């Protein structure tokens with residue numbers, strides 16, 4: 001399974017590959033967005049690559065994704081932020097959601113740590129509630145697979161915010177969630193993709209291992225190949 005993962009900034013390299021109009025991106029199976037990209041840009045990517053989009057919203061451009069719903073009903077909007085609506089402008093909103101993709105279970109968590117009164121920011125306890133509900137949904141899928149003698153599905157997670165202590169920063173806005181770390185310890189996903197953390201120095205390590213999980217900062221764009229437990233993260237120009 002080959003994923004084109006995008007996040008946070010519009011990537012010139014990716015745009016160049018698209019503008020060449022050759023078939024270098026034809027091998028991509030799915031597009032994943034880890035947030036903070038405008039709706040327009042995501043539409044451009046999906047129209048060009050012509051593959052299904054799975055996304056979480058970041059802390060920017062939130063109203064482009066959610067603003068048209070419950071504009072004046074704050075309470076309803078708060079509930080709605082707990083779980084995304086499945087289909088939005090041709091993409092699948094993965095926030096607080098679990099989907100089965102080939103032989104994998106995909107889960108997503110949008111937003112960032114609350115640092116001002118803005119939209120789509122969460123306190124640790126709010127995100128923990130969403131993470132626990134998602135973990136229960138995954139356990140239920142695995143239980144169904146178990147009683148039906150199906151092969152156990154591995155988990156892939158996409159989030160906007162980072163995991164606490166991995167690629168995150170000290171300031172409130174870029175702190176990672178501790179509940180993500182707990183999820184990794186208990187559920188052992190094979191891959192965790194996130195955005196939100198902009199590395200000024202691109203030489204800094206963007207892939208880390210925590211337990212059995214590869215954590216990849218997909219800032220700008222990455223090509224991620226997954227075959228069983230084997231995962232390879234590369235830049236788009238390597239195609």
Ligand SMILES: [Fe+2]
Nearest residue numbers: 036058059196
């Ligand atoms: Fe962000």
